[in-house]
Amino acid sequence: MTSGIHHVTAITRKIQANVDFYAGFLGLRLVKRTAGFEDAGQLHLFYGDAAGSPGSLVTFLAWEDGSPGRVGVGQPSEIALAIRPEAIGFWLTRALTRNVPMTGPAQEFGEPVLRLKDPDGIIVKLVGEAGVAGPAPHAVPGIAPDDAVQRIRGVTILSGHPAETAGFIGRHFGFRPVAEADGIVRLAGEGGDVLDIRDAHGFWTAAPGTGTIDHVALRAPDRAAVDAAAARLAAEDAGGTNRHDRTYFYSLYVREPGGALLEYATDGPGMTVDEPLEALGRTLFVPGHFNADPEDIRARLPQFSLPGEERMTERDLPFIHRVHRPDDPDGTAVVLLHGTGGNETSLLPLGVRIAPRSLVLSPRGRSVEEGHPRFFRRLSATVFDQKDIVAEAEAFAAFMEGANAAYGIDPERTVFIGYSNGANMIAAVMFLHPGVVPNAVLLRGMNVLETVPAADLSGVNVLMLTGRSDPYGPYAADLEARLSAAGAAVENRLLPAGHDIGVADFEAARDFKRGVVG
Numbered sequence: 001m002t003s004g005i006h007h008v009t010a011i012t013r014k015i016q017a018n019v020d021f022y023a024g025f026l027g028l029r030l031v032k033r034t035a036g037f038e039d040a041g042q043l044h045l046f047y048g049d050a051a052g053s054p055g056s057l058v059t060f061l062a063w064e065d066g067s068p069g070r071v072g073v074g075q076p077s078e079i080a081l082a083i084r085p086e087a088i089g090f091w092l093t094r095a096l097t098r099n100v101p102m103t104g105p106a107q108e109f110g111e112p113v114l115r116l117k118d119p120d121g122i123i124v125k126l127v128g129e130a131g132v133a134g135p136a137p138h139a140v141p142g143i144a145p146d147d148a149v150q151r152i153r154g155v156t157i158l159s160g161h162p163a164e165t166a167g168f169i170g171r172h173f174g175f176r177p178v179a180e181a182d183g184i185v186r187l188a189g190e191g192g193d194v195l196d197i198r199d200a201h202g203f204w205t206a207a208p209g210t211g212t213i214d215h216v217a218l219r220a221p222d223r224a225a226v227d228a229a230a231a232r233l234a235a236e237d238a239g240g241t242n243r244h245d246r247t248y249f250y251s252l253y254v255r256e257p258g259g260a261l262l263e264y265a266t267d268g269p270g271m272t273v274d275e276p277l278e279a280l281g282r283t284l285f286v287p288g289h290f291n292a293d294p295e296d297i298r299a300r301l302p303q304f305s306l307p308g309e310e311r312m313t314e315r316d317l318p319f320i321h322r323v324h325r326p327d328d329p330d331g332t333a334v335v336l337l338h339g340t341g342g343n344e345t346s347l348l349p350l351g352v353r354i355a356p357r358s359l360v361l362s363p364r365g366r367s368v369e370e371g372h373p374r375f376f377r378r379l380s381a382t383v384f385d386q387k388d389i390v391a392e393a394e395a396f397a398a399f400m401e402g403a404n405a406a407y408g409i410d411p412e413r414t415v416f417i418g419y420s421n422g423a424n425m426i427a428a429v430m431f432l433h434p435g436v437v438p439n440a441v442l443l444r445g446m447n448v449l450e451t452v453p454a455a456d457l458s459g460v461n462v463l464m465l466t467g468r469s470d471p472y473g474p475y476a477a478d479l480e481a482r483l484s485a486a487g488a489a490v491e492n493r494l495l496p497a498g499h500d501i502g503v504a505d506f507e508a509a510r511d512f513k514r515g516v517v518g
Helices: 015-025 085-097 162-173 223-235 294-300 348-354 386-407 421-432 473-485 503-517
Strands: 005-012 029-035 043-048 057-062 075-083 102-108 111-117 123-128 151-159 176-181 184-188 194-199 213-220 242-245 249-255 261-269 321-324 333-337 359-363 367-369 372-374 414-419 439-443 461-467 489-495
Touching (some): 005 151, 005 261, 015 029, 015 043, 075 085, 075 194, 075 213, 085 111, 123 151, 151 162, 151 213, 162 176, 162 184, 162 223, 213 223, 223 242, 223 249, 294 348, 321 348, 333 348, 348 359, 348 414, 348 503, 421 473, 439 503, 461 473, 473 489
Parallel strands (some): 075 123, 151 194, 213 261, 333 359, 333 414, 414 439
Antiparallel strands (some): 005 213, 043 057, 111 123, 176 184, 242 249, 249 261, 367 372
8 A cells, every 4th residue: 555645734824924934934836826625715825846746745725814723632733844864954044044933953753853833833843854855856045955845754643542543544544653752653654754643632622723734635546546445434434534636636535533634645647737847836726616707716815925026015904904916007996895794805806807907905894793794883784883883983094094005005096995884884984084085986885873973075986886676775865965965976876786796886886996096
């Protein structure tokens, strides 16, 4: 039975910091970027050696600004990468000069080990393995080929049932016990890859989230081996399994008795099935089973820059937000405010289509209702928390001041587009903080302020798009009247729609944007 590690998959909160660490600091090659196979709105990056070889791949699901998880029982806790033993000094110096958190070197199972922490707190061990030689080490400026990461050395799994975990992996995936020390049973595959099963009995259980390792994938020679493993697992009644064609490999998933998720993945067809070797990692792949427009998916995914590429650093501002940079900017900007049940990615496809050459800024509301972000709380369908509106409007005004400076946004060439709760927030900001919003498209908007302050909105342009059958539609006229009385140029256009957004909204917003800022 062929045995070894195919890849390791973890979860990151900030994709740019992740790229900077794995491609910039460690010198791994970005060999694939895809939309998630389970969730198209989730970016998935694959790092590896120069050829994207099985056994070198470390992959990350991007839960941008997602909640941290908890490392615990039933989960991998460390990734080990193999380097030549004599390269330990190079990496020690590199970590010290780059301010990368580090401990060691120390000896583990007779090998020198340097422990690092990536930006999410995941432990990455650099292990000096005697005689190691990866198939295609990726050397980059500042890292000589002899110092480069060669391949994956191993993974540590925390198990409350270490004997059962080790036996399960041995029976079904061909690893064998080779050593034991300090509460760890070391299993080895045919190629020398190791799985360290740490006895974590009594430790807290794992919780999914950013900064955790989701699963380790073990190597299968071909599809027949995966199907045979599925039959063995079923015969043993080992629990639920599922099989998937992941384009680059075919695999099954199963949980071992200690709870850790394992994948069994074929070596082929490999990373070059849809990109030539020299261009690996340059093109975003969108799985076809979503039947979605790739451009809409692309708009939702976080952007990043590889080392040496021009970049825009995201700033720490009062609202979690997403910035979408166009390839050919025209100096305009669009600010998107989502409705209830949405988030900072919800309106990005609409915004990018309305203004393909604009910088698009999309914040996430900070109030929460039944688990969903909003820009302010509501007490009933048409009664709203006035203190929350005032406080969040002030915070949003400060957010825009910081965003304008950080991202080079020209306020006079900016259009704010809000839907439902987001539209209502924009309207409230116009009255409470005149001057912040010069141009606005309000999709299904209404007035939410019980006391509307006097405001001079002269020179402000507003397009209201109201659904004829929208249950909140009758409230739009009051907002239109108040904006007009304050001096804004307002058009309230009635559309044959309900509370949902359609093609007519897109076309009207696009034409409005072109008319007021180009």
